[in-house]
Amino acid sequence: xxxxxxxxxxxxxxxxxxxxxxxxxxxxxxxxxxxxxxxxxxxxxxxxxxxxxxxxxxxxxxxxxxxxxxxxxxxxxxxxxxxxxxxxxxxxxxxxxxxxxxxxxxxxxxxxxxxxxxxxxxxxxxxxxxxxxxxxxxxxxxxxxxxxxxxxxxxxxxxxxxxxxxxxxxxxxxxxxxxxxxxxxxxxxxxxxxxxxxxxxxxxxxxxxxxxxxxxxxxxxxxxxxxxxxxxxxxxxxxxxxxxxxxxxxxxxxxxxxxxxx
Amino acid sequence: xxxxxxxxxxxxxxxxxxxxxxxxxxxxxxxxxxxxxxxxxxxxxxxxxxxxxxxxxxxxxxxxxxxxxxxxxxxxxxxxxxxxxxxxxxxxxxxxxxxxxxxxxxxxxxxxxxxxxxxxxxxxxxxxxxxxxxxxxxxxxxxxxxxxxxxxxxxxxxxxxxxxxxxxxxxxxxxxxxxxxxxxxxxxxxxxxxxxxxxxxxxxxxxxxxxxxxxxxxxxxxxxxxxxxxxxxxxxxxxxxxxxxxxxxxxxxxxxxxxxxxxxxxxxxxxxxxxxxxxxxxxxxx
Numbered sequence: 001x002x003x004x005x006x007x008x009x010x011x012x013x014x015x016x017x018x019x020x021x022x023x024x025x026x027x028x029x030x031x032x033x034x035x036x037x038x039x040x041x042x043x044x045x046x047x048x049x050x051x052x053x054x055x056x057x058x059x060x061x062x063x064x065x066x067x068x069x070x071x072x073x074x075x076x077x078x079x080x081x082x083x084x085x086x087x088x089x090x091x092x093x094x095x096x097x098x099x100x101x102x103x104x105x106x107x108x109x110x111x112x113x114x115x116x117x118x119x120x121x122x123x124x125x126x127x128x129x130x131x132x133x134x135x136x137x138x139x140x141x142x143x144x145x146x147x148x149x150x151x152x153x154x155x156x157x158x159x160x161x162x163x164x165x166x167x168x169x170x171x172x173x174x175x176x177x178x179x180x181x182x183x184x185x186x187x188x189x190x191x192x193x194x195x196x197x198x199x200x201x202x203x204x205x206x207x208x209x210x211x212x213x214x215x216x217x218x219x220x221x222x223x224x225x226x227x228x229x230x231x232x233x234x235x236x237x238x239x240x241x242x243x244x245x246x247x248x249x250x251x252x253x254x255x256x257x258x259x260x261x262x
Numbered sequence: 263x264x265x266x267x268x269x270x271x272x273x274x275x276x277x278x279x280x281x282x283x284x285x286x287x288x289x290x291x292x293x294x295x296x297x298x299x300x301x302x303x304x305x306x307x308x309x310x311x312x313x314x315x316x317x318x319x320x321x322x323x324x325x326x327x328x329x330x331x332x333x334x335x336x337x338x339x340x341x342x343x344x345x346x347x348x349x350x351x352x353x354x355x356x357x358x359x360x361x362x363x364x365x366x367x368x369x370x371x372x373x374x375x376x377x378x379x380x381x382x383x384x385x386x387x388x389x390x391x392x393x394x395x396x397x398x399x400x401x402x403x404x405x406x407x408x409x410x411x412x413x414x415x416x417x418x419x420x421x422x423x424x425x426x427x428x429x430x431x432x433x434x435x436x437x438x439x440x441x442x443x444x445x446x447x448x449x450x451x452x453x454x455x456x457x458x459x460x461x462x463x464x465x466x467x468x469x470x471x472x473x474x475x476x477x478x479x480x481x482x483x484x485x486x487x488x489x490x491x492x493x494x495x496x497x498x499x500x501x502x503x504x505x506x507x508x509x510x511x512x513x514x515x516x517x518x519x520x521x522x523x524x525x526x527x528x529x530x531x532x533x534x535x536x537x538x539x540x541x542x543x544x545x546x547x548x
């Protein structure tokens with residue numbers, strides 16, 4: 001009897017916590033397609049707000065994808081070889097490098113953005129282009145890519161694979177292309193999903209680095225929260241949810257696969 | 263030369279060129295990190311010390327009453343958020359890891375779904391809960407006749423940070439509970455310990471590393487969270503907002519730089535401390 005009471009109490013508590021997280025998200029999705037949120041869903045369902053968001057902010061949506069894609073390409077080029085080198089080299093220098101590249105996880109985005117502005121603010125063309133935002137996103141997301149790939153290397157003991165390929169006379173480049181990179185695929189996939197999700201939602205850095213001509217989706221979101229009616233802000237948020245939910249689901253599925261494989 | 267010796271020689275040659283290849287692999291990383299992180303951070307520290315106040319700008323965070331009050335505000339808010347998220351996530355995480363029931367996977371998915379929400383969106387969630395057209399105001403209007411609106415105060419910010427931290431902390435706690443050795447609990451129970459004693463003396467002490475790791479993340483994140491504060495804070499003084507206003511409104515670059523170096527140091531130190539204690543990799547979230 002007491003056991004069931006305790007179970008029910010804990011379940012109720014957990015459900016309440018879930019409600020705290022889910023109810024506002026559901027409300028915002030609902031508000032995005034409601035004619036008048038103040039009067040409730042009885043006022044009717046409409047796509048009018050979505051259309052208005054598209055007219056006002058379509059460019060921010062495309063730019064966010066552009067930035068996320070460029071960030072992904074750069075983190076792949078920079079991060080995957082680096083993860084390999086850091087793993088096979090080992091030693092104190094490698095640990096120090098790892099420590100430095102994971103610092104952006106601890107240092108608030110605002111500080112990194114300020115640092116970038118103080119250093120490159122004078123280079124007008126670079127500062128005004130969307131590539132300035134990409135630079136910030138690469139610094140911020142790089143540790144996630146490097147760590148995801150290194151985790152796979154540690155799990156499959158890539159050193160032995162590498163050495164056996166070397167003993168068969170494969171050149172370092174061939175080893176990397178034909179042995180290392182294919183084996184790192186799960187880590188590269190996990191890292192890529194993380195990088196794209198983080199880049200699409202990044203605000204702290206982007207707010208400081210953007211110009212009126214290089215607004216991204218989260219910057220537009222903040223703008224709509226401050227100056228648009230609730231329905232438009234909600235419709236815009238709904239578009240953001242539609243963009244990131246597939247990525248989140250893919251990440252959860254990947255995580256489950258890994259757990260059941262372990 | 264024997265075949266085996268030739269084979270060894272070839273392998274060692276390959277590893278020799280491998281070292282050069284490894285250095286080549288690190289080159290892009292070195293360039294990007296040096297140009298867009300190390301150099302800018304060094305510049306930030308320099309600008310912080312280069313204002314009219316000089317190095318004293320760094321001391322101003324602690325000495326000047328306005329900055330100190332903001333710092334205390336921020337630290338207290340982050341500490342309260344951390345304790346509340348740990349409490350909530352421990353109860354829910356223990357329950358979810360120990361019980362299986364229909365809808366379990368769905369409930370876990372719902373609890374971790376907001377993990378990738380940026381701070382601005384979390385701010386909007388708080389507005390929908392506690393803002394002028396919010397759910398809490400609606401319910402309180404019907405129940406008590408007065409509309410409860412607190413999204414734009416310290417309470418709203420607390421709600422937002424809680425929203426942000428709970429999914430992260432729950433995941434860490436659930437993973438730690440999964441790794442607990444059930445034999446310890448069985449031993450305690452067979453020695454006559456009740457469920458309360460088992461929790462107090464066996465389960466909770468074993469979870470301390472998870473508490474430290476996830477608590478440090480929650481604390482550091484709450485200290486530096488800008489997006490949520492930006493969306494909500496019309497009249498709340500927290501460190502990230504102070505840095506932002508020093509930079510944009512007051513155009514005091516040196517002070518903004520000094521304050522953000524201070525904020526970065528505090529966040530980094532907390533995570534490094536937690537890591538040396540808990541041994542796990544610990545990172546703040548944006």
